[in-house]
Amino acid sequence: MIKVGIIGATGYAGGELVRILSAHKDVEIKWYGSRSYIDEKYARVYQNMFQIVDDVCMDDNMAELADQVDVIFTATPQGLCGSLVNEEILSKVKIIDLSADFRIKDVKTYEQWYGIEHKSPQFIGEAVYGLCEINREDVKSARLVANPGCYTTCSILTAYPLAKEGVIDMHTLIVDAKSGTSGAGRGAKVPNLYCEVNENIKAYGVATHRHTPEIEEQLGYAAGEDVVISFTPHLVPMNRGILVTEYATLKKNVTEEQIKAIYDKYYSDEKFVRVLDGGICPETKWVEGSNYVDINFKIDPRTNRVVMMGAMDNLVKGAAGQAVQNMNLMFGLKESEGLELVPMFP
Numbered sequence: 001m002i003k004v005g006i007i008g009a010t011g012y013a014g015g016e017l018v019r020i021l022s023a024h025k026d027v028e029i030k031w032y033g034s035r036s037y038i039d040e041k042y043a044r045v046y047q048n049m050f051q052i053v054d055d056v057c058m059d060d061n062m063a064e065l066a067d068q069v070d071v072i073f074t075a076t077p078q079g080l081c082g083s084l085v086n087e088e089i090l091s092k093v094k095i096i097d098l099s100a101d102f103r104i105k106d107v108k109t110y111e112q113w114y115g116i117e118h119k120s121p122q123f124i125g126e127a128v129y130g131l132c133e134i135n136r137e138d139v140k141s142a143r144l145v146a147n148p149g150c151y152t153t154c155s156i157l158t159a160y161p162l163a164k165e166g167v168i169d170m171h172t173l174i175v176d177a178k179s180g181t182s183g184a185g186r187g188a189k190v191p192n193l194y195c196e197v198n199e200n201i202k203a204y205g206v207a208t209h210r211h212t213p214e215i216e217e218q219l220g221y222a223a224g225e226d227v228v229i230s231f232t233p234h235l236v237p238m239n240r241g242i243l244v245t246e247y248a249t250l251k252k253n254v255t256e257e258q259i260k261a262i263y264d265k266y267y268s269d270e271k272f273v274r275v276l277d278g279g280i281c282p283e284t285k286w287v288e289g290s291n292y293v294d295i296n297f298k299i300d301p302r303t304n305r306v307v308m309m310g311a312m313d314n315l316v317k318g319a320a321g322q323a324v325q326n327m328n329l330m331f332g333l334k335e336s337e338g339l340e341l342v343p344m345f346p
């Protein structure tokens with residue numbers, strides 16, 4: 001059995017990790033980390049785990065944890081994992097960080113967009129960006145995985161094949177994204193109160209959202225050039241789900257059949273990426289509770305643009321599911337172990 005510790009087990013991403021890992025046949029959760037609920041039963045924090053998890057929450061201590069488990073998930077605010085990790089810990093245990101601390105290779109870019117000083121830049125180079133469909137081989141041998149962000153996973157996977165094949169002009173890429181409110185975490189914040197979110201939709205982080213450089217960096221690797229995008233997230237009144245709509249000018253005269261063939265080239269063997277049949281637009285409801293990303297596209301001949309669409313569950317493929325997918329790869333397990341979650345509907 002793989003022994004697991006979760007720092008930040010009481011947050012939304014940590015809670016989803018507990019939900020998925022408690023049903024994973026090769027895993028034993030040893031540590032439910034928390035600051036606010038120390039010594040309280042985990043199932044009192046999340047009653048859905050009543051009679052499923054009997055353990056209590058424990059104070060977070062990464063050094064102590066490293067002696068007790070095989071892998072640590074950090075589902076904690078930005079900056080925390082970077083402030084805890086050190087060589088001794090990494091020599092004992094694998095770390096999968098759900099925050100952004102190790103996602104961006106240029107430390108100055110990270111510090112500029114996140115407004116915090118990086119406490120362990122020496123590990124950024126070795127951290128593997130854990131987008132399994134793209135970096136699978138590197139993940140297998142990693143000791144530190146930077147689990148991608150929720151908007152970024154959906155935005156990158158949706159555009160990746162066309163960026164990689166040089167079909168779209170990357171200078172024209174616009175990413176319009178919508179997220180359910182669980183994306184903002186469990187902590188109380190006025191903009192996320194029921195009356196502020198319900199019956200409402202709002203853009204935020206316009207031209208400044210911290211996921212912009214992460215998407216640019218990864219799509220830049222795919223395209224083989226520097227990429228600058230416009231990225232606008234929106235908060236929508238639903239619990240889970242991300243929908244991205246991306247627009248880019250076509251560089252080549254291509255048909256829908258040719259674009260479909262490109263998507264199939266990259267994704268037909270990918271269990272968790274479903275390229276939908278022609279004319280079907282992805283919807284968040286069709287992926288809810290699952291590790292799937294649904295993708296489709298449409299060429300608009302009037303504007304010579306392609307419109308790419310992607311939908312996924314921010315807490316599953318956008319966080320905990322992808323983290324477990326990474327863990328499976330790091331421990332040589334079947335990549336989909338514990339993740340064969342059928343989407344719920346309605």
Ligand SMILES: NC(=O)C1=CN([C@@H]2O[C@H](COP(=O)(O)OP(=O)(O)OC[C@H]3O[C@@H](n4cnc5c(N)ncnc54)[C@H](OP(=O)(O)O)[C@@H]3O)[C@@H](O)[C@H]2O)C=CC1
Pocket residue numbers: 007008009010011012013014033034035036037060074075076077078080098099100148149150182183184185186187314315318319
């Ligand atoms: N929500 C989402 O859809 C996604 C989130 N993520 C990332 O996952 C991480 C967690 O996000 P999310 O679950 O939404 O956030 P939450 O606010 O819901 O949870 C934060 C968790 O971190 C713990 N925590 C907070 N501060 C500290 C600290 N100083 N030391 C130790 N633990 C601390 C909290 O513990 P307690 O409450 O017990 O004090 C809680 O368990 C973030 O980095 C986020 O960016 C990534 C992808 C998607």
Ligand SMILES: CC(=O)N[C@@H](CCC(=O)OP(=O)(O)O)C(=O)O
Pocket residue numbers: 098099100148149150151179180181182183184185205233235
């Ligand atoms: C709706 C909402 O507030 N979403 C969050 C992103 C959630 C996320 O998980 O981003 P990371 O993985 O980088 O932490 C935001 O806009 O900051």
